[in-house]
Structures are given as C-alpha cells and as structure tokens.
Amino acid sequence: VVWANSALLGPASERFNETNSTLGERSSPSCVQIRIPQELFLALGIISLVENILVILAIIRNRNLHSPMYYFICCLAVSDMLVSVSNVVETIFMLLNDHGLLDVHPGMLRHLDNVIDVMICSSVVSSLSFLCTIAADRYITIFYALRYHSIMTTQRAVTIIAVVWLASVTSSILFIVYHTDNAVIVCLVTFFCITLVFNAALYLHMFVLAHVHSRRITAFHKGRRQSTSMKGAITLTILLGVFILCWGPFFLHLILILACPASPFCNCFFRNFNLFLILIICNSLIDPLIYAYRSQELRKTLQELVLCSWCFGM
Template structure:
C-alpha cells in the first residue's frame, strides 16, 4: 500500500504529503504511554473496578494496538529502505500480514468497545435502579472476552481475504453501520433522558445519579466524535484505493495518506485525555500516580 500510494501520487498533479518517521514514532510512543497509565490506574484503584472502566480499558488496549501497528510498520519500511529486507519476500509478506491483522484488530476493538460503552451508558440512564443487577462485573468480562475473540477471528479472516473486493466492501460498511447504530442509541438516550429524569426525580437519591449518567452520555458523544474524525479519513482512503485508484481527484486525496495515518495515532493520545478530563476518580488516581503519594489503593 505504501508503494502504491507513492506511485499514484507521483503520477498525479498533487504532491504527496510525507510525514517523517520520527513524528510517527513520537506520537505512537506517547499513545502507548498514556493508555498504559490508564490501564495501570484502573488496576491499582479498586474503586475503578467497574464495568464502565473495564470497557474504557478495552478501548485503551485498542489504542495501544494501533500505536504498535504503526510502529512496527514504520520499522519494516525503514528496514526495507536500508536493504535489510526484501519488499516482497516470503518472510516480509508474512510479517506484513501480521501487522495488517493487528491494524484490523485495533479498529474492530475500538468499534466494539465504543458499542459496549454506549450500551453501558444506555443501561445506566434508563435502568439506573437495576443497573448493578443487569451489568455485573462477570458479565462485563464475558462481554469483553466475546468482543476480542470475535475481533481476533475477524482480523485474521479479513487479512487472508484482503485482496477480495467483497472483503473491502464488508470491512468498510461495518464502520458506518456500527457508528450509525451507536448514534441511534445515543439519540434515543437523549430524546428520552428528560422524560426519564422526571420520573426518577421523585426518588430521594435520584438527582446525583441522573447528572452523572447524563455526563457519561456526553463523554460517549466526545468519544464518537474523536473516533470518527481520526478513523474516517483513513477508511475513505481504503475505499478510494479499491474503487478509483487512478482517478485524479482520488489520487489527490490519497496523496495525504500519511496525514490520515497520523490522525489514527492521535486518537490514541486524545482518548486518555478524555478519560482523565471527564472522570474525577480516574483523574485523582492519575494525579496520585504522578505525584508518587502514598495512599491506600
């Protein structure tokens, strides 16, 4: 794909935008570090051992995987340029398949993790009193196990049949379909949030949970917006490469391939900032970790 993008943009009137490898490595390293801090904070603080934070950890794992994917890909490209690897050798092809599987795994993991977070917020808002009976810790772990098994199997299958047009279409259709489903769930939450809040307002302890639940829905909105902005341009690139690789307009868009890849890496940096900004408990835990204060976790 890297070679094809270079050749297409060279044959068009648009100049290819090249992002230095150092930028990729820096952003990827920052994303891995930030998401590892989130994972460590959730593991250390028992107050964060809740389904919502476990789903957030799943999203952090996806962000780590995409950073690893881009790091390994850049290392492979550098070694090819230096002559240590053959671009189309058997070993290099297998390594490339593994890297591609890692990329698909990270994308599917992000989508399904966002779906799990959306479902968790939905249950929190509309079934607040029964939430702890519906979404238990064991059920959350089972859901995460199923998600990652499905994502791993899908990643391997898509990589094997990646040259088939049907595979590309199915892969790219999944992205808007899942986002549309999450968006419909989100719209339904906000349309009924006011009427539901009025019904539970008569309960003595309902005021604080309703504010917290609405805040969780707003957090989900931010997640979706950032995910769409960071991943959307790259998936559009995949569609253009498949269906109009030599169209001059498509070629001009494909000339910013490196920019689209950089946006994906930025998603791994932005997500942990959203966690820390929107969650006081997680923000406090991270602050204690940085300040190295002694506390009873």
C-alpha cells in the first residue's frame, strides 16, 4: 500500500505494511530503502518521552520558570511528547503483531492509525504555532523590554496557549477526516512555509537591530535584561533550525505527493518514510537537550529532579 493512498500521516499502516511486505513487493534494486528496526523506534520514543516529561515537571516545579516564555516552552515539550507517546504506542502494537501476540484486524488498524494521525498532526501544528509564539515573545522582550510585562501578561499567555491547542486539535481532526483531499496537504505545506517565513523575518530583524536596542536599553540600566533576551532568541533560533532539519524531509514527502505521486523517483523517496519518522522522533529527543544546555535555571532544576528520582529509586 503506497503511503500517499492511505491516511494523511498513516505511520501505523505504513510501518505495518513495510513489516509484512515481501521481497517481490519491494522497490527495484536501484531504489535504496533504509530499514529501521522497530526496537529503535521504541527506544528513541521512550527516551524522548522521559526527557519531555522531565522538562514539563521542571517548569512546573521551579517558580523562577513561571513566565510566559517558559509556559510556551512547556507547551512545545507537550507537543514533542505527543510524538513520543504516539510512537511508543504504535511500536508496541507493531512488535506484538510481529511476534504473533496480537491479531490485527483492518478496523482495529484503521482506528489506531487515525488516533496516531491526529496526535502527530496536532504535534506538528502546535509545534509550529508555539515556535511562532516564542519568536513573537522574544521579539517583544527585546524591542519592547520596558513594556513587556504589560504586553505579555500571564492571562494573555494562557489565552494564547488555549487558542493554539484548540486550533491544533480541531484542524488535525479535520485534516484526518478529509485526508483524501489534496487541499489538506496543501494547507499543511502552506502553514509550514508561512511559519518559517514569519520566524525568519522576526529573527532577522532581532539580530540586525539588536545592537541598536541594546544601547538604548543599557541607558535604562537594563543591559542584563537585553543579554538574557538575546540568549533566549538564540535558543529559539537553534530550536527552529533543528525543527526544519528534522521535519523538512516529512514536508518534502508531502510536496512530492502533490508533485509526482507516480514518479519512480518519488516512489523511491516515499519508501523511506520510516527514516523521516525517526528524524521527527529525534526532534522530540533533541529539543529538551537544547532547553537544558541553553538555560542554567532549567538545567539546575532538571538535575535536581533526576537526582531525586535516583535517590527515591534507591
């Protein structure tokens, strides 16, 4: 079954079909297909899940991290966690099927596929949205530093978070319901491109004019604030870069579905869909490491959580 003819995201059905395919059904020798063991999916999914849970707990626990920026980062961790949870559930399902411990019925596979599709679609839409939100938050912090707390209040941050999640879940459900329409793929790709342009424009403006605003803010004895804000902007630039690298092949996959669904080259590209899934999972795994590396306060809280968990386990 070709991925483009199944559900919009279809990871469960795709991986199930790959696992049960025969040599005769595989691509020609000239088409390189990278085989990904199910155990690797499970291992990466569990590590990513644990990491993102620790980030969420650290932000909740440390009152110094109770600010709009870290609320948005917490939501980004939840988005990553959706990918991890869907991957772990899917992989366990596949492993049970491979070992003959689970009888897969078409209806059961379809329901699982739809649930995982919604989770992954919600993850990508919410991740892109929160990356934009964080970029806007950093922009306000740098260029409207003296008015930041009046502009980005906790109430407004909570409202933004609620709107983003509601829009993400609703659009994901609609995308899956109407997955046979190419307009859905066009919407996803367009949203991806718009968010990238939006983030690139904000970051470019921030870094080009940061020096001028640094002088102005320093005059008001807020030099440290500027330094912290720019550090946050650099952190989010790294996050955006990792997101593009990890999700880029997946969106190229969507573009090729529209551009050349019957081309031998494109079909060869489609057959490596599991590799694109691994990259997506790696994004969920790398993001918490970026948080910890770039934020001393968050890193300290994460260390305390890990040590407490280890002592409790002893």
